[in-house]
Amino acid sequence: MKQHVVVEDWDGDGGIRIPDEVLQEMGLGVGDSLYLFEEYMGTTRCLVLSKTPRNIKPIESKEALGKEE
Numbered sequence: 245m246k247q248h249v250v251v252e253d254w255d256g257d258g259g260i261r262i263p264d265e266v267l268q269e270m271g272l273g274v275g276d277s278l279y280l281f282e283e284y285m286g287t288t289r290c291l292v293l294s295k296t297p298r299n300i301k302p303i304e305s306k307e308a309l310g311k312e313e
Contacts, residue, residue, distance in 0.1 A: 245269060262293075270295060 247266050251258045267273065272295065281292045 245266065247263065249260050249262070251260055253259075262278075270293070272278065276295075279294045279297050281294060281298070283290050283292050
């Protein structure tokens, strides 16, 4: 599922509002935990939400793409 979201200003902090239909599809409710990961799909940097923590491979893919932090 793809969903476009906008980073909003919440009292000086950046906030992302997750639509109810996304929470329902993921089986989540208010108070549940989500984990945010940065991953690459091809050469595009993406943010991925997950219900479970996981270890991502070291940033070898960025080096292979010639990307630097």
